[in-house]
Amino acid sequence: MKFKNSFLFFLWVFALLCFKVGYTQKPVDSLGYHINNINLAQSESNLSNAYKFLKKDLLLNEKKGRKGSQIYNLYFLSKIDFIIGFYDESEALAVKALSFLDKLEVNDYNTSLRISLFNHLGKVYREKQIYSEAIKKYNQVLVLTKKAKDSLIVYNNISNSLKDENKFKEAEALLLEASNLFPRVKDTLEIARVIDNLGYINFKLHKESALPYLNKALELRKQSQNSSDLYSSYRNLSEYYVSNADSVKAKLYALKAYKVAGLVNSLSYKLDASRLRMDIGDYAVAKEYLSLNDSLQNAKKQTQNKFALLKYDLAESETKSQEERSKSQLYKFIAVLIFISGGFLIFILKARHKKENLQQVFKTEARISKKVHDEVANDVYHIMTKLQSETTINETLLDDLESIYTKTRDISRENNAVMVAENFDELLTDLLLNYKSETTNVITRNLSTISWHSFSELKKITIYRVLQELMVNMKKHSQASFVVVSFSKPNDRLVITYKDNGIGTTLNIANGLQNVENRIAAIKGTITFETEVNNGFKTIIKV
Structure with missing residues (x-):
């Protein structure tokens, strides 16, 4: 009797523990849980945890030689890098995953992985402004996909890349072909995206069908009650009415886009909506634009810095646990470094004469x-x-x-x-904002996103002098009330765009502008000027 009671007590305790483990504990460290967080991109901490989990899982799969699982890990690690803004790293991981996939048999699962990787690389290349490669990857998806909805999405993605290149006729033809899929697609939001894109492209081609398309897309989006998609419709309609000189409707839709940006609480939408309002002459949001721009850039920079540190820590941990492997990698690194150093030395010798000049x-x-x-x-x-x-x-x-x-x-x-060794972005900011006054507003865009440490001292001095010359020219002659200086780096080449709303002039390359051309040419850059009487002054510098 005593044995029976003891056994029953043990059985009760065991059942209680099983119930507690099974029903109260959440599977917070499973692959599916982290994949869901990546797809939702809800928070920085979720992405960090997912990254750590996937790196650990990748090492385990490497040791066991499970190529299929490694591909899955690499794909989602690549997605995280894309979300953070590490496009080169994202590309490298996706290409590595495809190289593994090429060695596996063709089946439905591996084909679905290939579709996901091609589509992801299309997004990466578009962000890097390598549009031909983006379109190539999307076409590879189009060959493999079997669902009408998926094909419709790919058509739209290709048209966006063509649109970015101003190839509007090609984009229009593609979207008209995509519209044949509408009867087979039940998702009205995807249909609305194609129609809206078609309307925007028609407006760029100055076709009368633009407005009906844009209004139809807006109607479908209102029916779905998707605020995020409504933003695109309002924005495109505002641009359409700007081009048709209907300032009342242009402002109306710009304000609606601005309101939607606030409802969805998207920092990037708010920034874009503020810029849209400024483009139609509503400078009441100029301060908000500057604040949002700084907030977005700072947040992005902080997130990237944290992830860079996370990657470093994980790499250090892996190095300590694989000491022998690290030695081998070190020897390879030294060999590569010697090779690169030799090539770099040859380059320096060739460039020395020009640098001294x-x-x-x-x-x-x-x-x-x-x-x-x-x-x-x-x-x-x-x-x-x-x-x-x-x-x-x-x-x-x-x-x-x-x-x-x-x-x-x-x-x-x-x-x-000019002392340009450190804090060059602050030096340029001080230079440009020094020309700001009660009558002239000066705005800089994306200046802090440029990695100035990668530029030589000579190039930085030249950039400083050229911008100084342009600002002096503006102060003396343009009578501008608004100046925007934008910085970007597509395809690893610095692009600086200067634009003001001054009185403009008939273009005549006099001494000042000739000096600017000579300086840029000396560092193997290019510069173009665009100006007309009463139509402002624009300069594009590529270094």
């Missing part, structure tokens, strides 16, 4: 600056002092001398030595 130009400018200040300006100031001591003072002559002194001092400042 550029350095001499900047030294000459600094020397002239000092000479103008120490001799001309000081002599003029000395004469002014003597004249002021005379009993009879010629006020006009004194004013003329003061004007000459001011000009020589300004020339000296504009050509003195």
